[in-house]
Amino acid sequence: MVESPRINSVKLAIGLLAIAIVLGQSVWAQPVVTRLDSLFSARHNKSQLSGNVLIAQQGTVVYQRSFGYADRENKIRMTKPSRFHLASTSKLFTAVAILQLKEKGLIKLTDPIRKYLPDFPYTRITVWHLLTHTSGLPDFQIFEPYYQQDPKRILTNADLIPALKRYGKVLFEPGEKWSYSSPGTALLAAIVEKMTRLPFEQYLKKQIWTVSGMHHTYINSLSALVHDEKRVKNYAYPTLFSDSVQLADSIPRHQEFAQESGALIGPGLVVSDMDDLFLFDQALSAGKLLKPATMEEAFTPIKLNNGHYAQPEPFLGKTAFGLGWFILTEDPTRKVVLHTGKQGGLVSIFIRDLTRQQTFILLDNSESYGLNNTTLNAIRIVDNRPLLALKESLSFIYAKDIIKHGTDYAVSHFNQLKSDTLHYYLNLFELDYVGHQLMANHQAERGLETLRLLTQLNPANWFPYYSYGKALLTSGKKEEAAMSLAKSLSLSPGNKEVQQVVDQLKSN
Numbered sequence: 001m002v003e004s005p006r007i008n009s010v011k012l013a014i015g016l017l018a019i020a021i022v023l024g025q026s027v028w029a030q031p032v033v034t035r036l037d038s039l040f041s042a043r044h045n046k047s048q049l050s051g052n053v054l055i056a057q058q059g060t061v062v063y064q065r066s067f068g069y070a071d072r073e074n075k076i077r078m079t080k081p082s083r084f085h086l087a088s089t090s091k092l093f094t095a096v097a098i099l100q101l102k103e104k105g106l107i108k109l110t111d112p113i114r115k116y117l118p119d120f121p122y123t124r125i126t127v128w129h130l131l132t133h134t135s136g137l138p139d140f141q142i143f144e145p146y147y148q149q150d151p152k153r154i155l156t157n158a159d160l161i162p163a164l165k166r167y168g169k170v171l172f173e174p175g176e177k178w179s180y181s182s183p184g185t186a187l188l189a190a191i192v193e194k195m196t197r198l199p200f201e202q203y204l205k206k207q208i209w210t211v212s213g214m215h216h217t218y219i220n221s222l223s224a225l226v227h228d229e230k231r232v233k234n235y236a237y238p239t240l241f242s243d244s245v246q247l248a249d250s251i252p253r254h255q256e257f258a259q260e261s262g263a264l265i266g267p268g269l270v271v272s273d274m275d276d277l278f279l280f281d282q283a284l285s286a287g288k289l290l291k292p293a294t295m296e297e298a299f300t301p302i303k304l305n306n307g308h309y310a311q312p313e314p315f316l317g318k319t320a321f322g323l324g325w326f327i328l329t330e331d332p333t334r335k336v337v338l339h340t341g342k343q344g345g346l347v348s349i350f351i352r353d354l355t356r357q358q359t360f361i362l363l364d365n366s367e368s369y370g371l372n373n374t375t376l377n378a379i380r381i382v383d384n385r386p387l388l389a390l391k392e393s394l395s396f397i398y399a400k401d402i403i404k405h406g407t408d409y410a411v412s413h414f415n416q417l418k419s420d421t422l423h424y425y426l427n428l429f430e431l432d433y434v435g436h437q438l439m440a441n442h443q444a445e446r447g448l449e450t451l452r453l454l455t456q457l458n459p460a461n462w463f464p465y466y467s468y469g470k471a472l473l474t475s476g477k478k479e480e481a482a483m484s485l486a487k488s489l490s491l492s493p494g495n496k497e498v499q500q501v502v503d504q505l506k507s508n
Contacts, residue, residue, distance in 0.1 A: 035381045036063045042069060045372050050080060050235075050365035051347075054274040055378060059282060062382075064274070068114060068366065070232040073243075083216060083273045084229045084363040089272035089342025089348040091185050092280075093204050096322025097192045099294050100207060106195045109323075116191045122170060127191065129174045130184040131323050132302045134310065137171035137181040142155070143260040151256070155220045157186050157261045171496050178310035178321060182267035188442055189266025198264050212283035214276040219269045222262035231271055234345035235369040240399040240437050245366055248345030255442065258344055268343065273293045281352055297324040299337050299354065308493050313429070316340075316351075316372050340372075347374050358382060391423055395430035398450070402438070407449050409497045413451075432467050444475055455484070462492035465473045470501055481505060 036109065041466060043049035044115065066078040077397030101107045109128040113120045122135075129135035142163040155163075160183055171179060186298045189200045196203050201219045209217050219350050220226045235245040235255060261268055274480045283289050290298070301309045301320035320327040334355035341348040345367045351360040352427040357441050362375055370390055377387045394417055401410035430456050438447030451468040458464045469484035482505055488498045 032382060032384075033063050036378060037065065039374065039377055039381060039387075040067065043368070043370070046367075048368045049364060050078070050082065050368055051084070051232075051362065051375065052274045052368035052475075053363075053378075054076060054278055054359070054361040054380065056281070057357040057382065061278065066356055069079065070230075070365065075148040078232070078365075079230075079231050080275065081216070081273055082363075083228060084348060084365060085220065085231075085341075085343065085346050086270045086272055086348045086363075087268050087343035087346060088182070089339045089341035089350050090268045091182075091266075091324060092339050093208055093270060093351070094188050094266045095131060095187050095298070096208055096289055097200075097203060097283075098188050099290055099298060099323065101192065103196055103291060103294055107191065113187060113191075114141070116194050119160065119186065120187070121161070121165050122155070125170075125174045127188070130181075130188050131314075132178070132310065132321060133184065134175050134178055134302070134304065135181060135184050135186075136172040136174055136176065137164065137184045138167060138171055139179075139181050139183065140257065140260050142167045142183060147256055147260055151259060152414070153259070154263045155224055155260055157265055158192050159408070160190070160264075161185055169496055170502075173305075175305040177304065178312055180312070182261065182264065185267035186264045187266070188372050198257050204270075208280075208283075208289060209276075210286050212276075213279045214272065214320070216271065217272040217276045220271045221265060221266060221269050222259070224263075224413070225269070230273075232346075233286070234365050234367075236345035238375075239441055241397055241403040241423050241441075242435055243347070251344075255345040268341070274363060277350060277361050278359060279462060281350075281361075284352070285357070287373060299327060299335060300325055301329065310362060314411050316376060345455070347371050351375065351379070353379070356383075360469070369393070389422060391421075391425040393430055394418060394424045394426045397424070398431070399434045399437070402446050402450070403443075407446055411453065426457075428454065428461070428463070430465070431457075435467070435471065439474065447471060448475065460491065462488045462495060462498065465491065466495075466498050466501070469498075473499065473501070475504060478505060478508070 018322050020205055040049055040053055044067040052066050053063065055063040065084065067078060068078050070076050070078045072083045086322065107127060109126065110129065112123060113125050113127065113130065114123060115132055121451065125135045145166065146153055146155055146163065156394050164183065172213045172272045176247050193201055220228055234248040235246055236248040236251055238251050249258060249482060279346060284295065301322060306309055312319050312321055313328065315332045317328050319330045322337065325337040326339060333355060336351065338351040345365060345370065347364040349360065349362040349371065360375060360378060364371055364373060371391050373388055380387055394414060397417065398410050398414045418426060431450065435450035435454065448471055451471050454464040465484045465488035467490060468480045472481035472484060485498060485502050487496060492498065
């Protein structure tokens with residue numbers, strides 16, 4: 001059949017439009033790629049990035065590069081196939097698995113955990129509470145007594161319920177607050193195993209990784225170590241006051257956490273690379289893993305019992321939480337979901353801008369400083385927005401000052417800089433970490449001075465008094481500890497976490 005001139009002209013117009021779009025993307029992409037490379041290279045040159053970066057737009061990778069060493073001792077460079085432990089970003093696979101079971105009718109999110117795990121000690125906690133971190137369950141502190149008794153013991157999912165029973169009461173009533181609980185995610189993995197009669201890794205491989213084309217992703221556990229020459233080594237600073245990194249598993253604070261969490265499947269332990277994570281992103285976008293309605297539910301901010309939205313501690317801006325996903329809420333015109341992981345020298349960042357179809361993956365193996373802001377600036381480059389000033393942490397400056405120059409200098413310098421909010425920022429939890437790091441490194445008086453400073457900076461917040469009180473108790477200053485803990489309770493009446501330390505103090 002001979003086509004009419006009109007049809008031919010329409011086809012020609014469509015063809016020219018397609019060429020124009022491709023050319024436009026090429027012209028757009030090159031300056032963006034140049035700016036991205038400038039950003040990440042500058043961070044790497046300042047020892048603030050060591051790892052792999054992938055950025056995609058509308059399903060196409062527009063930037064991908066490796067920085068630094070996968071193995072510093074043997075001078076093995078980072079490469080595209082380098083694989084990383086994902087730490088808490090692993091929780092996304094657990095969330096997807098649970099939602100798949102929901103779609104199949106095998107579970108309901110409103111079901112109590114005891115329906116699937118009869119020995120679970122709390123009757124009111126549901127699957128939804130575990131998935132949204134609103135259960136009131138504690139975090140890895142449930143395993144601290146086991147570590148103290150036997151630092152070599154490998155703790156597994158089988159130890160979860162006994163450890164929870166030993167720990168005692170929940171921190172708050174289910175749905176009352178948002179509080180991160182990795183043991184809660186491990187319980188979800190146990191439910192997956194119970195309902196599918198498959199080992200958790202086998203389920204993930206069959207229903208998520210193979211479906212997504214992720215052929216280089218696996219679980220590496222202390223109870224089942226996997227030899228992989230492409231898996232990077234992790235490096236960290238021995239203290240906040242150190243000038244160089246060393247192997248993370250040689251540092252005591254990381255050794256304890258690795259031992260407590262190293263065989264707990266569900267909240268961590270997944271190993272992957274940037275290409276596999278991008279395939280996971282694309283499988284989600286294509287609806288291969290979950291139905292669109294399920295994903296919409298997962299990406300909707302959850303509300304607490306009081307009707308207010310849950311608000312996790314912001315780390316990439318104002319944040320809400322969905323069914324296993326953090327959700328950025330600062331810009332109501334776009335939907336951005338993500339998860340991050342941090343553990344023993346490694347950092348993973350996985351961001352999906354659903355509105356603009358953008359993906360940002362950053363994997364780092366050297367505990368690099370400022371990665372959150374580096375990622376935010378990468379997003380701003382792609383959006384053609386002004387960059388954020390990469391501020392320095394006042395807490396980390398203070399930490400180095402107090403070791404090199406003493407308390408008086410550190411406090412004076414701190415007070416001098418804290419009003420300069422253009423170049424410096426202050427994070428409550430970072431300064432608290434500095435205080436406890438000082439105490440752990442035989443600098444008790446300096447540590448106590450730091451935690452005391454924190455109470456002065458945040459006089460209306462219960463947490464600094466609680467943290468200071470615990471540190472005083474550790475130092476044998478029971479009377480002072482009692483006063484600080486009483487102040488904490490007055491600011492947060494009924495706080496079970498504080499009350500447990502008060503009860504411990506009274507029993508001694």
